[in-house]
Amino acid sequence: MPQTLKIAIPMAGYGSRMRPHTWSKPKPLIPLAGRTVLDHCLNQFGTLPAAFEPEYIFIVSPFQVEQVTAYLKQNYPSLPWQMVVQEVMRGQSDALLLARQHLHGPMLMCFSDTLVDANFSGLAEETMDGIAWVKPVPDPRRFGVAEINKQGLVTRFVEKPQSLDNNRVVVGFYYFRSGEALMTAIEEQMRRNISLRGEFFLTDAINILLEGGAKMRTQEVEVWLDSGIPDAILETNRYLLEHGQDNSAETAARFPTAMIRPPVFVHPSAVLEGCVVGPHAAIGAGCTIRRSVISNSILDEMTKVENLVLEGSLLGRRVVATGHADQLNLGDDAWIKK
Numbered sequence: 001m002p003q004t005l006k007i008a009i010p011m012a013g014y015g016s017r018m019r020p021h022t023w024s025k026p027k028p029l030i031p032l033a034g035r036t037v038l039d040h041c042l043n044q045f046g047t048l049p050a051a052f053e054p055e056y057i058f059i060v061s062p063f064q065v066e067q068v069t070a071y072l073k074q075n076y077p078s079l080p081w082q083m084v085v086q087e088v089m090r091g092q093s094d095a096l097l098l099a100r101q102h103l104h105g106p107m108l109m110c111f112s113d114t115l116v117d118a119n120f121s122g123l124a125e126e127t128m129d130g131i132a133w134v135k136p137v138p139d140p141r142r143f144g145v146a147e148i149n150k151q152g153l154v155t156r157f158v159e160k161p162q163s164l165d166n167n168r169v170v171v172g173f174y175y176f177r178s179g180e181a182l183m184t185a186i187e188e189q190m191r192r193n194i195s196l197r198g199e200f201f202l203t204d205a206i207n208i209l210l211e212g213g214a215k216m217r218t219q220e221v222e223v224w225l226d227s228g229i230p231d232a233i234l235e236t237n238r239y240l241l242e243h244g245q246d247n248s249a250e251t252a253a254r255f256p257t258a259m260i261r262p263p264v265f266v267h268p269s270a271v272l273e274g275c276v277v278g279p280h281a282a283i284g285a286g287c288t289i290r291r292s293v294i295s296n297s298i299l300d301e302m303t304k305v306e307n308l309v310l311e312g313s314l315l316g317r318r319v320v321a322t323g324h325a326d327q328l329n330l331g332d333d334a335w336i337k338k
Contacts, residue, residue, distance in 0.1 A: 002053035005123075006103050006179060007045065010095040011038075011068075011112035012061040012086040017229045020331030021316050026064040028112045029071060030233065031300045033240035033282050034247070034265035037227045038071070040240065041112050042079075051124035056081040057102045059095045091199030093186045103179035109202070114172045115225040115236065123175065130209070130216035132157075133173040135224045143169040144203055146218050154216040157203040170203065171224045185209040230314055237298055238280045241265060248278065261295070284317075 011028050018027050028038035048054060060068055062085055072081060084099040096103065106123075110116075118133055132146050132154060144159045145166050157170060176182045185208040186200070194204045210216060225239060226232040241263035248262035251272075260266075261278035267285040276293040277283065283294070284301035292305045297313040299305065305315070306322040315321065316331040 002051055003124075004105060005048065005052035005054050006057055006105065006107040007054050008057045008059065008096060008099060008103060008107060008109045009041065009112050010059040010086075010092055010109075011064065012059055012095055013089060018233075021314065023331055024316070026060070026067055027228070028064075029067060030227070031282065031284055031298055032227060032233060033237050033245040034267065034284075035245075036071070037113060037233075038068075039075075040115055040227075041110070042076070044110070044115060044118065045108075045120065047118075047120045049121055049124045052106075054080070055102075057084060057099050058082070059084045059086055059099055061085070061089070062087060089199070091195065092202040093189055093200035093205045096202070097183060097186045097190075100179075100183045103183060105179055107176050107179040107182070108174065109176070110173045113226060113228040115223075115227065116171055116173055116221045117223040118173060118219070118221055126175065126177070128217050129177045129181070129214040130154075130206070131175040132206075132216060132218050133171050133221050134168040134218045135171050135221050136167045137169045138167070139164065140167045140169050146170055148218060152217055154210060154218060156207050156210060159201070159203060168218060168220075171221060173221075174202075174206070181209060181214065182206075185212070233314070234280075234296060234298065234312060237282055238296065241280055241282065245282075251277070258289075267301075 018030060021030055029036050032040055045054060056079065058068060058081060060083060065085060069083065082102050086095045086098055116133060134146055140161055142160060144157055145161050146157055146168050147155050147166060149155050186205045188208050189200055189205045225236040227236050245265050246263035247266065248260045248264045251264060251266040252260040255272040257274050258272035259276045264278040264281045266277060266283040269285045270283050270287040273290045275289045275291060278295060280296045281294045282298045284299055286302040287299050288304045290306045292307060293309040295311050297310050299315045300317040302317055303315050303319040308321055308323055
């Protein structure tokens with residue numbers, strides 16, 4: 001009989017780095033390569049072994065509850081999930097502790113705006129107390145890194161290291177054999193008040209786990225994608241379109257008056273007339289594009305673009321943009337004419 005594997009996905013926050021889009025929608029519901037950030041996040045777990053039956057724990061802000069709940073019910077009606085609300089933003093550890101009633105037994109933890117290519121097929125045979133997924137980078141100094149000993153075990157996590165010697169950057173993806181043990185470590189972190197500017201960070205709690213004798217290893221990933229800021233979401237959009245999300249062939253057949261430069265994703269309900277789309281453009285449902293050139297951009301649903309050249313742009317839902325060449329970052333229901 002499969003064992004339940006809890007998958008905690010903290011997504012609470014104000015999304016200030018993705019404004020104006022997050023004024024009207026949660027960051028996990030921002031469009032990305034024809035789907036949403038949340039869709040791509042959930043798609044990461046396709047390699048889980050049959051020995052595990054996943055149950056998702058979404059930790060959200062109060063203003064995210066309604067939209068995220070509606071999206072999950074509409075698009076994932078059979079997905080087992082629970083929702084926990086973090087009323088006050090007190091950091092990652094606090095978010096997980098709020099969900100402690102659900103986090104018992106083995107668990108995974110990832111952030112909704114972090115996408116990796118981790119393979120979980122061997123997780124059922126894992127003997128370690130934990131795994132931290134890491135990626136070597138040229139300059140680790142603005143990240144957190146995992147220090148390991150000669151046996152390959154993690155000895156501690158270090159935030160923003162000063163040296164370039166250890167470049168194993170922690171990507172924000174973890175496995176814990178015991179959710180209860182992690183909760184105990186978080187409680188100890190809060191008792192010691194190990195925080196930064198009022199926020200409790202998860203790596204500090206894991207360091208307490210390690211102090212208590214927990215054995216943790218690292219596992220490298222080749223792909224680590226971010227969707228937390230506009231430039232990063234455009235970069236991630238480019239990668240996803242190049243790796244399986246492209247529908248340029250179907251789009252070219254559907255719209256004979258448009259020039260399609262792959263890779264692109266264009267929703268079947270969009271309208272393209274006398275335009276050039278791509279490369280690296282993602283066009284949402286119900287969009288209309290006439291006499292325009294769109295590349296390296298994401299357009300959310302029901303947006304209308306005429307007589308424009310757009311590159312490196314993010315347009316929300318129901319945007320109306322007409323005029324001449326520009327670079328735009330417009331939230332939902334914006335209207336611009338030049």
